[in-house]
Amino acid sequence: MTAKTAYDDVEVGTELPAQTFPVTRATLVQYAGASGDFNPIHWNEKFAKEVGLPDVIAHGMFTMAEAIRVVTDWVGDPGAVVEYGVRFTKPVVVPNDDKGALIEVVGKVAAKLDDNTVRVDLTATSEGQKVLGMSRAVVRLA
Amino acid sequence: MALDQSFVGRSYPPTAPYEVGREKIREFAEAVGDANPAYTDPEAAKALGHPDVIAPPTFVFAITFKAAGVVVQDPQLGLDYSRVVHGDQKFAYARPVRAGDRLTVTSTIEAIKSLAGNDILDIRGEVHDEAGEHVVTAWTKLVARAAEEA
Numbered sequence: 001m002t003a004k005t006a007y008d009d010v011e012v013g014t015e016l017p018a019q020t021f022p023v024t025r026a027t028l029v030q031y032a033g034a035s036g037d038f039n040p041i042h043w044n045e046k047f048a049k050e051v052g053l054p055d056v057i058a059h060g061m062f063t064m065a066e067a068i069r070v071v072t073d074w075v076g077d078p079g080a081v082v083e084y085g086v087r088f089t090k091p092v093v094v095p096n097d098d099k100g101a102l103i104e105v106v107g108k109v110a111a112k113l114d115d116n117t118v119r120v121d122l123t124a125t126s127e128g129q130k131v132l133g134m135s136r137a138v139v140r141l142a
Numbered sequence: 143m144a145l146d147q148s149f150v151g152r153s154y155p156p157t158a159p160y161e162v163g164r165e166k167i168r169e170f171a172e173a174v175g176d177a178n179p180a181y182t183d184p185e186a187a188k189a190l191g192h193p194d195v196i197a198p199p200t201f202v203f204a205i206t207f208k209a210a211g212v213v214v215q216d217p218q219l220g221l222d223y224s225r226v227v228h229g230d231q232k233f234a235y236a237r238p239v240r241a242g243d244r245l246t247v248t249s250t251i252e253a254i255k256s257l258a259g260n261d262i263l264d265i266r267g268e269v270h271d272e273a274g275e276h277v278v279t280a281w282t283k284l285v286a287r288a289a290e291e292a
Contacts, residue, residue: 021175034173035204060228065174065200072199077190078180078238081199085232085281134230 004076007116007141016074016107016120021066023058023092024100031062045096057091063103063131067124070107071137082117083138092126101126107137116141144256145263149219152251154212159244159272160205167197167241174198187240196238202245203231206267206280209247213265214284219251221263222286229262229283236276244272252281259288 028042037059040047048056064086072078094101103126110121117140124132164184171181179186180196187195214223239245246269253264267280 027173027175031173034170036208037204061200061203061231062174064231065176065198068199069174069176072176072178078178078198079190079192079196081235081238083232083234084199085230087230088228 003080003140003142005074005141007112007118010109010112010118010141012109012112014109016070016109018104018106019070019073021069021103021105022100023062023066023094023103024098025056025094025096027100028056028058028062028094031059035059035061037061053091053093055093055095058094058101058103060086060088060091063088063092063124066103067105067122067132067135068137070105070122071120071139074107075139075141080140081137082140084136086122086135087133088131089133090126090129090131092131103131110136113138145219145221145254145261147254149216149251150254154209154249156246156248156270157209159246162197162239162241162243162245164195164241167195167201170201170204171198184241192238192240194241196240199233199235199238200231202233202239202269202278202280203282205245206247206249206269207282209249209267210265210282213249213251213263221261221284222289225287225289226284227287229285230281231283232281233278235278237278239269239277243277245269245277261286 032038105124107120107122109118111119120137122135168182248268250266252266255262263284265282269278
């Protein structure tokens with residue numbers, strides 16, 4: 001594992017570069033195929049509304065996959081991720097237009113741990129709503 | 143109806159091996175828009191110390207969640223899957239999943255709770271490679287929302 005970020009260069013409170021990830025209906029269809037999750041709430045507006053959702057929503061696991069990119073882009077080696085957990089608090093609602101929705105992710109170092117690892121706390125929001133809670137990753141630095 | 147607490151601790155037999163392919167990893171990385179070369183270029187992955195391309199951290203969920211199907215669809219447990227939403231998800235990695243892995247999953251019911259009419263089910267999936275080495279553990283919390291009043 002070869003992380004490009006050095007343990008000695010980070011402190012509690014160090015902010016990771018923030019990123020914004022767009023998600024459209026086309027993104028969700030592509031993710032459904034790649035992940036094998038064909039639940040119609042992620043592509044069928046009529047079905048989503050019948051089960052009480054405001055509209056089609058993104059796969060929670062899609063949002064989880066995007067959020068960790070703030071960490072993997074920071075360390076370079078995705079294999080440096082030791083732990084990663086989230087709570088799905090609100091759905092990312094994806095309207096049927098060419099813009100879709102945005103998932104905004106910020107992260108900062110919350111603790112320095114043993115073996116050159118740090119805990120990063122992530123916050124993911126869409127339309128001002130927090131879509132992931134308790135979102136934490138432990139990553140091994142150089 | 144609340145789920146039967148006696149299912150806590152129950153483990154299901156390991157799944158048949160899932161063979162991780164380079165192109166499946168590429169397809170997943172493209173679907174999440176992640177251009178990290180460790181996912182698609184074996185040389186870039188080797189430069190980082192990996193024997194082949196590695197999978198993005200959440201890739202393994204497709205394998206563990208399919209394995210959790212034996213729990214979710216266990217007729218004796220009687221979970222109403224039409225009311226299920228994904229509550230929490232966590233992974234702990236011994237190493238990244240990589241192309242060429244043949245992975246088996248052993249699913250265990252860790253906890254069953256009932257809260258305000260919702261059934262909450264915690265499933266742990268232990269993922270091992272062909273040599274029997276631990277690769278990753280996935281914890282999945284499923285919430286079956288209370289049925290509406292008739």
